[in-house]
Amino acid sequence: MTAQRQERNVSRSGYGFRPGIALIGFLAVLASLAALAGFSSAAGAQTTERVIVNRYTGLAIEGYDPVAYFADARAALGRPEFEASEAGAVWRFRNESNRASFVAHPEIYGPQFGGYDPMDIARGVTYAGNPRLWLIVGQRLYLFGREEHRDAFAADPARRLREAKERWPALEQELAR
Structure with a gap:
């Protein structure tokens, strides 16, 4: 990208904010959260106990x-x-x-x-x-x-x-x- 086009992008959005980059960042955050949600539900289903017990209630x-x-x-x-x-x-x-x-x-x-x-x-x-x-x-x-x-x-x-x-x-x- 030429210096002129970079300056034009900065002047349009104020602080160099580019919507395309922001959208990619937002989608990356969503993907990370989805991966964590999937991981935590699987981790909640698996356990490291000889008898499965609810970790919050202690109930079998x-x-x-x-x-x-x-x-x-x-x-x-x-x-x-x-x-x-x-x-x-x-x-x-x-x-x-x-x-x-x-x-x-x-x-x-x-x-x-x-x-x-x-x-x-x-x-x-x-x-x-x-x-x-x-x-x-x-x-x-x-x-x-x-x-x-x-x-x-x-x-x-x-x-x-x-x-x-x-x-x-x-x-x-x-x-x-």
């Missing part, structure tokens, strides 16, 4: 009653007056009977793999399961991060469990750090 499986999956065949929120602590997490229940069942047998009623999606475990990664996407297979509760994962798991649970169980010890050890 977002406050859903783990026994209700078995007793009522549905995902149901627990109540604050019926809580128990197990594996470093606070678990909520719909009633005292569900609480007592869980306290007696947390290994049965608690979600397998700490609430992580078993399809992701089989791939060697830990991704939080959603308490509203679940299956009971072999009298054990499994939570899934996506519907497609639940459907694929249901199609061949023996194979998927074998794959997840092979990877789980190393992943669990990594989570313990």
Whole structure:
């Protein structure tokens, strides 16, 4: 750009402001914010705990009653007056009977793999399961991060469990750090 054209651009906008450059800068800021938003939502879904716990409330499986999956065949929120602590997490229940069942047998009623999606475990990664996407297979509760994962798991649970169980010890050890 010649010195004359540069001076003309400065005189039109006052301080050398060029709309094209400003737009590019603005778009770069938006792209950065979008990338950060995408990163933070993924980071919020992943966790570094052996049992998935909401970092703000301390609740396991977002406050859903783990026994209700078995007793009522549905995902149901627990109540604050019926809580128990197990594996470093606070678990909520719909009633005292569900609480007592869980306290007696947390290994049965608690979600397998700490609430992580078993399809992701089989791939060697830990991704939080959603308490509203679940299956009971072999009298054990499994939570899934996506519907497609639940459907694929249901199609061949023996194979998927074998794959997840092979990877789980190393992943669990990594989570313990």
